[in-house]
Amino acid sequence: MKVVKPKKCAVCGDEFIPSKTTQKVCGMNCAISLGKSNIQKQNAKAWQKEKKIMKERLKNxxxxxxxxxxxxxxxxxxxxxxxxxxxxxxxxxxxxxxxxxxxxxxxxxxxxxxxxxxxxxxxxxxxxxxxxxxxxxxxxxxxxxxxxxxxxxxxxxxxxxxxxxxxxxxxxxxxxxxxxxxxx
Known part of the structure; x- marks a missing residue:
């Protein structure tokens, strides 16, 4: 059996042993925080695009x-x-x-x-x-x-x-x- 190397949590930075190879966070609380931050990033990008369009409409x-x-x-x-x-x-x-x-x-x-x-x-x-x-x-x-x-x-x-x-x-x-x- 392959030895699983510890990873650093993408949110809190603590070391943990992942149960799956694609796991990025140590637990449920960090997973929720990561999901919220990803949504916020997506919303921020969408907002930037929308803001740019609105600014162009306001230009005289x-x-x-x-x-x-x-x-x-x-x-x-x-x-x-x-x-x-x-x-x-x-x-x-x-x-x-x-x-x-x-x-x-x-x-x-x-x-x-x-x-x-x-x-x-x-x-x-x-x-x-x-x-x-x-x-x-x-x-x-x-x-x-x-x-x-x-x-x-x-x-x-x-x-x-x-x-x-x-x-x-x-x-x-x-x-x-x-x-x-x-x-x-």
């Missing part, structure tokens, strides 16, 4: 735009990784800075050529450091692109489904870039 247009802005900024940071600040020679920029501001030109908010890596100093403390930003844009894209950015544009009002579509588009791009980075 502004909330969706903020979500898109976060994803878009992450995309800019990843796509331009390794570049220096567009406005100064700082080799480690951390911000996704807009040349034409969101408040003054909301139609260019998600224009990739309008948003480039900037250091915190240029983007935040120096108000974008626009003169040097413009010079950097001319070097990077050419004068035609800069003049186009500075020209008039049609106002854009994205609907929530369009915003969700853009979020998925940029998330897909981010996943691709991260996969390429892992392979390299």
């Amino acid at each position: 247009h502004k909330d969706w735009l903020q979500d898109l802005q976060k994803v878009f900024n992450e995309f800019i940071r990843l796509s331009q990784k390794g570049s220096s600040c567009i406005s100064c020679p700082n080799p480690e920029p951390t911000d996704a800075g807009h040349y034409r501001s969101i408040g003054a030109h909301p139609e260019l908010r998600f224009e990739e050529k309008n948003v480039n890596l900037q250091c915190r100093k240029c983007n935040g403390y120096w108000g974008g450091n626009l003169i040097e930003y413009r010079k950097g844009l001319v070097r990077k894209y050419g004068i035609e692109v800069v003049e186009w950015l500075e020209g008039p544009h049609e106002p854009i009002k994205l609907s929530i489904p369009e915003i969700k579509e853009k979020i998925e588009y940029y998330r897909g791009k981010i996943r691709e870039m991260k996969k390429k980075a892992e392979i390299s």
Whole structure:
């Protein structure tokens, strides 16, 4: 006959000799506690899913735009990784800075050529450091692109489904870039 090795109870941690090979707990009280905790975990997972759905229903247009802005900024940071600040020679920029501001030109908010890596100093403390930003844009894209950015544009009002579509588009791009980075 095979000798049964003692196990540690999954609930209380006491050692016990199991009567069956699949037994995880030492007794009835621990079995009840384990069952309750498993049910609570399942309920917690279900609640998290339900909460996420409810939160999405409560989001308004502004909330969706903020979500898109976060994803878009992450995309800019990843796509331009390794570049220096567009406005100064700082080799480690951390911000996704807009040349034409969101408040003054909301139609260019998600224009990739309008948003480039900037250091915190240029983007935040120096108000974008626009003169040097413009010079950097001319070097990077050419004068035609800069003049186009500075020209008039049609106002854009994205609907929530369009915003969700853009979020998925940029998330897909981010996943691709991260996969390429892992392979390299």
